[in-house]
Amino acid sequence: MRTLLITLMLSLPIAVFAEEAGMVYIDGGDWELPIVREDTGQSGRVEDFLLDVHQVTNAAFLDFVRANPEWRRDQAPGIFRDAGYLSHWPSAEGLGEGNAAPDRPVTRVSWYAARAYCREIGGRLPSMTEWEYASERQRQALEIAPQDYASQLFSWYANPGAGDLRPVASGPADGLGIHDLHGLVLEWVEDFQLILGRGDDIDLLTGSCGDTARFLPEFDEAHYATFLRFQSRSNYQPVTTTSTLGFRCAYDPE
Amino acid sequence: MKLFKSPTIATALAFGLISGGLSADDRLVHDGEFMVDGKIFGLPEARVYTEDYSGPPVVGDYLTAVPHLAELDYEGNRTHDVRMDVISQQIEVAPGKSYNAWTFGGSVPGPTLHVREGDRVVFTMKNRSDEPVVITEPVNGGSPFFGQVQANPIQKNQPAVSPMPHSMDFHSGTVAANDKWQTIPPGATIEFEWVANYPGVYMYHCGTPSVLMHTAQGQYGAVVVSPKEGFPTDDQVDHEYVLVQSEFYLTEDEYTEGYRYDHEAAMARDPSQVTFNGHVNALHDAPLRANAGERVRLYVLNAGPSGTSSFHVIGAIFDRVWYEGNVENEWHGMQTVLLGASNGAVMDFIVPEEGSYKLVDHEFADAERGAAGTLVAGPRKQ
Amino acid sequence: MKTAFIALATGALLAVSAFAENPHAGHDAHANHTPMTAEAITHEHSLFHLDADWQTQDGRSIRLDQLAGKPTLITMIYGSCTTACPVLVNDARRIDRALPDAIRKNLQVVVVSFDPARDTPERMADYGADYDVDAERWHFLHGAPADIRTLAAMLGVRYRDNGDGTFDHSNLLTLLDPEGRVAERSEGLARPVDPIVKALERLHETPRAEAVASD
Structure with a gap:
């Protein structure tokens, strides 16, 4: 369906069509991650891409599971998901109340499952760089002060509200028109495990005690709050499923 | 090779039943272990796995809630099978001041472990930060820790959910931190061993970055390693x-x-x-x-x-x-x-x-x- | 013993000469790609669940589950890598050559490239030819980027594209049993061949009937 929409998009103003299709067109640019990953300090290039306006819902993921029974929780091979996969749903093909309601973000999905979903609809997971780029562009567009951004994130880390998630896109879509990048659930990205690789002796896979300073360009709260997101993401395993981890898909422009 | 060289727990446990009078060689349990100055090094690699476990988050007879300390009611050395799961918990630290703590076992500080110099600890920890775990109701099995918390529930412990990757660093252990103290995601379990080579009053804590936040959030506690021959008083x-x-x-x-x-x-x-x-x-x-x-x-x-x-x-x-x-x-x-x-x-x-x-x-x-x-x-x- | 020593020495020589050819060597430590520690593997499931088509060096299409029935040694490299990768492939060859004939004839070796843009099947054919190995049993594979990442995740191999034609990656050899499950891993370069050779001997001795089908 979305593949079709992307193809059709060529004949219409891109931004308008993307929005109707539930995606936002994000202009690329030169950009550097908000953590210090390289000694060289070269900036990276982000190409234009499209991103889902909101996170994938239980309802949408249920459609996917129905069409692809090999991703039912009772059929998905163990190599692709841990024991908690979709365990909050009342049944393998049934939604329910609260976090299992159709309009809530789907959680307890592994990286493998998230990728399979995006591939099925003609997309892919955003790269870590794309996701972080969108996050920063959104902050700029909304003129969120670093202190407010940090407070919101630290609040979410301590009290993620995982027992009672809001529906996706509860508020108005302002800024870039993207909902819930922060404050609802964290999102899978394609290369989630790639951070903190800074060489032979110092790369302990995920960083260790006291490693924070090497990766922060500034010691303010906002950079710490961002770093914790990188840190948490890189500590997941591809089979990990939790109540605070969902995803949205990205697409290449035609 | 994390998965297939799992420590033979059965051997270690069997070993634990034999107390006192062991020769040096008997204290070496796994291939690759060695002794320097009577201290044991070269312990087996940690094992990270998933398990279907929803039992008591603290297991072990020598684990207590502060200010209690378990009595060492055995002679010589033994092996301790110890579990401390990571759970999130709402904790009060001053009247009316509660927060969602990240904890080992549900209290801040976590349980105190008491062992004797030369004892071996087989430690298991499941990251259950994604699961509401109640510690203020009667617990079957587990450890004396629960009865003591329930007798004096000053922190008004309430289950919370705050999924995060976590790790365990015992200062009382002498091991390669990148292996034994490695971080595990929610839902995963880690198992590793350490030997109480030196007597002391030690800290344990989560070592996952930002380590300042993880410790300030409540992930620490004490290990007391009593000297082999005791203190003079x-x-x-x-x-x-x-x-x-x-x-x-x-x-x-x-x-x-x-x-x-x-x-x-x-x-x-x-x-x-x-x-x-x-x-x-x-x-x-x-x-x-x-x-x-x-x-x-x-x-x-x-x-x-x-x-x-x-x-x-x-x-x-x-x-x-x-x-x-x-x-x-x-x-x-x-x-x-x-x-x-x-x-x-x-x-x-x-x-x-x-x-x-x-x-x-x-x-x-x-x-x-x-x-x-x-x-x-x-x-x-x- | 002597054979093992010669094999080790060959690996070391290869590493040294490869290093000398690296145009970046000595300029900037970061220009040399750095090894990334491999992820722990916490599963005992078959990698044959991977639903992906790969191209061999002779242009044939192959799926991992077609490797079922025999043990497979698998590693991931990229063709323009002049430092670690030649040592890694040579390590696989050292293992292959250390095996008794009866075991060797059943071993399949799979070398997967991180770099599908440059490592076309033709280029992988040239690459494989340099190693003078049995092309019937050795498969140098080209695949889609998403499938490469999936396979890497299943193996616990970490890598990233540095954008300049180099990749940082884990140096890992993984032995899969005939059902596609991880039977042994060897991380690092020019490591002793023994652990994987011994694991292959064990697999050889295990009657197939006893092997449990994995889920």
């Missing part, structure tokens, strides 16, 4: 208590009711509370007890995460102090013992007379933030 000690000092950095949360970690304050070392045993009233509501003329022994750990403790008992002098809890480091007649973050000590004092004795961090800015407690002394027993 062991047979004169009437009461033993464990004290863990730590700072909290809390601010009102703008988005939810209650309090949350304040990173700016933590970086500025400006705590909102400094406590003994995790609550400003822990040692006031339930004061330590002794009688005039008795010898009281304190096992004191300063968990930090960033502050020092100048530990003092008003009206008493420490008769003996074993710094870091090592019998070789004996001091006499100490008024105050300075403990940096993660330093510990064993302190004996004689209760002078009936009355009330305040225990304080003599850095008064910390005492004013809550680092104080009381020992109530009854009359001399005849």
